[in-house]
Amino acid sequence: MSSSPMYEEKQNTELNESSFHNTVKTMFDRADIQINGDRPWDIQLNHPGVPERALSKGNLGLGEAYMDGDWDCPHLDEFFCHLLDARLDKEVQPLRLVIHSLRARLLNLQTMKRAWQVGEQHYDLGNDFYAAMLDERMTYTCGYWKDAETLEQAQTNKLDLICRKLQLEPGMRVLDIGCGWGSFMSYAAEHYGVECVGVTISSEQAAWVKARYPDLPLDFRLMDYRDLEEKFDRIASVGMFEHVGRKNHRIFMEVAHRCLEDNGLFLLHTIGKNTRKSAPDPWIDKYIFPNGDLPSIGQLGDAADELFVVEDMHNFGADYDRTLMAWHENFEKAWPRFSNQLGERFHRMWRYYLLSCAGAFRARDIQLWQWVLSKEGVSGGYQRVSE
Template identity: 35%
Template sequence: MADAALRLTTLAEELLGVPLPVRLRAWDGSEAGPAGGPVLIVRERRALRRLLWKPGELGLARAWVAGEIDVEGDLYDVLDRLAEFIWERPEETRGALEAVRDPKLRAAAGALLRLAGPFPPPAPPAEEVRRRSGALHTRRRDRQAISHHYDVGNDFYELVLGPSMVYSCAYWTEGGTLEEAQRDKLDLIARKLDLKEGDRLLDVGCGWGSMAIHAAREYGARVVGITLSREQAVHARKRIAEEGLADRIEIRVQDYRDVKDGPYDAISSIGMAEHVGEVRYRGYADTLYALLRPGGRLLNHQISRRPAPDEDAYEIDEFIDAYVFPDGELAPMGRTLATLEDAGFEVRDVEAIREHYALTLRRWVANLESRWAEAVRMVSPGRARVWRLYMAASAVSFERNRIGVNQFLAVKTPEGGTSGVALRPRVWNESLQR
């Protein structure tokens, strides 16, 4: 079978109705498709079985994690070229790959099935989350989901994220470093919250403690940070002790629904709300509202997806759900804003920083790729491949405006209507100009 690449390209183009945008190299060493660009390598025939069994994003992800497909050249370029088939018209792609049911394309589909080899496909890679049961976003299920993603080793996260240990979108200026951009993001949030000496800050989903440390060290705040990840809590407490801030910061392994010691002057929720889910989001907003004093502020930093007609408000990504953030759900920013308002908040500012996240993700991918062998030893080859694909694909999604990230500044405005927000609130950006 010395022409597998040509046969595969021909069959795929017949089924999809358009030319393939990348060059293919098949398991027999043959190549076909446009020259001069990156090459998608199909190392094993069973990769086709995975794709035919689970058309679209999940089948491709399983083959990637298993090492059955790879890329020679620019991974971002490949993902950008394939975006139309993976994300932007997935129903058409899925329908074409399931064309065994369509008599008009039965011959091409049958040939592709024969090329793929005997069915069924192999079991999903070990890194895939096994099927879950029960209601979404119970305390127990949320703990399991958070553990799957965050308890893979603090050393691995430090390799990817760098010394800042900030796992959310940075805030960039021209020519800045990742560390500077993450510091600027933390400072931007502190300024939006108007933190002052002695203020009580609740950091929901505190990660490895970076926001808590910044707020206590730079602004004199007293901070409670909560996380469901025990590994994060251990690392955060160690950092806090080394900074000499143990008297100002408390780190708890606690669900946001179980926090009862309000009122707080301010609440930060940075990259956590994506885990809350549609069934709990109004309760999340109500809980944070109740925990704030009158006049207190919430800074909710959250990834969103683009709205589309005739779709549910929230959306689960197959690859992300199976390998990265189980049960994570994205909503359009308008839905988030409306829910915060329904809970009683006055939303005073929304800042969209989509391009900043693409830059952040590309830096994280560069960190991972530069220390690839070390990363593989820390976790597993499959887990490292999950992270490389997830971060690179996310960067492309931000760049193509499929998803965004927004900071909502909301106030628990007291009776009488005095919000405490400056007449020209964007002055918080002035300190970030260098």
């Protein structure tokens, strides 16, 4: 007697799920990750469809499954470090990710109209939320942990390092492209006696810094960097270039070039990737930083070609791991204050964001660079700051 169509469909579904499960298990074995194992970095499946979502949609499917509560892991940061150390992300290339990659390569996703999306979706979550996660100055970029024991010390170290690399002197006029909550500008004005102009695309940030620093010589402007025309003795851009996009790298450098005095210095602090051919992560793009695009060293070099001399380049990407873990600790401690407002799905989303990025920096899959650039080369050579 032949089996019913419903029975055959159930059998096929079970076979497909088993096939996906076995494929993922084989891949995880190479990364020393066990399914339903008992180690902190092992993945715990709460729903049978997770392997299928991961293989069909890559990190987008894996991240959405985590947000839905379909799987858990005691230490997400270690899970991602193991996964990326084994380069498993390079093996999962479903068609929808190829389309995502082509879209990032061929289209300008960071036009002046689209550039404001990241401010509205990410940075305008609320100043109280970020104040609970960040340091006292609201520094939302990688700390510098040499000789530091706390997040506060690491961020102060980083801000002072930037000031020293820029060789700031009293009375200088400084531009901060993508000024955030004004951490660099306020520190530079207080400790080095400079005047600062900062631009941001976040209305929440602009309102916060204007209220926070009424007595410092700081000018905060809600505007796109491409509208800048003035001249400055020094320029800094700290954690903003990740939003510029490959189609606009050259435009950004041209803006910095036209705004910098001939004998000035420009410091660019940015997360970077190890290859120019990769595409933005689809989960990060959808849920955290819309239209983000990490640059490679080659792309930065192309953008600066004939505009700037690279005086110095410093990689301290490993410090971002420790910074993200400190942010995560603060976030989890503060979460009860925001749980009713934001909900458990956001909680899981934000945890996934912080810890997956920590794992990526730990695996050295992505980097953090500080570049010091001049227009014509520093006469006699740039004196590198003692780290």
